[in-house]
Amino acid sequence: MNKKKKMNCPYCDGETEEGKLEIHGSWIGWLLVGFSYQNLFYNSFNKKYQEYNTDDEKVIKESETLKAKKCKECGAISFIPGKTIDKGGSVRQIA
Numbered sequence: 001m002n003k004k005k006k007m008n009c010p011y012c013d014g015e016t017e018e019g020k021l022e023i024h025g026s027w028i029g030w031l032l033v034g035f036s037y038q039n040l041f042y043n044s045f046n047k048k049y050q051e052y053n054t055d056d057e058k059v060i061k062e063s064e065t066l067k068a069k070k071c072k073e074c075g076a077i078s079f080i081p082g083k084t085i086d087k088g089g090s091v092r093q094i095a
């Protein structure tokens with residue numbers, strides 16, 4: 001039982017399972033805005049000023065599918081920005 005180092009959840013130390021993470025534009029959003037390109041952004045929290053920093057860090061572009069791990073216990077999802085899955089073969093439609 002020592003073949004590969006398993007990554008446990010950073011929150012509860014539970015077991016994680018492999019998966020993928022992607023952004024789907026919604027139909028409603030598309031109808032209302034007409035253009036549904038969405039990205040997921042991360043902003044770090046500045047403890048000194050007790051507010052979120054304004055420099056957006058793009059973590060997922062709508063066109064990307066990232067490798068992700070999800071905790072079976074608490075549901076936390078972890079991923080590395082830019083670690084995309086090769087989408088060869090899978091048909092992708094922008095809603």
Ligand SMILES: [Zn+2]
Pocket residue numbers: 009010011012013014071072073074075076
């Ligand atoms: Zn967990």
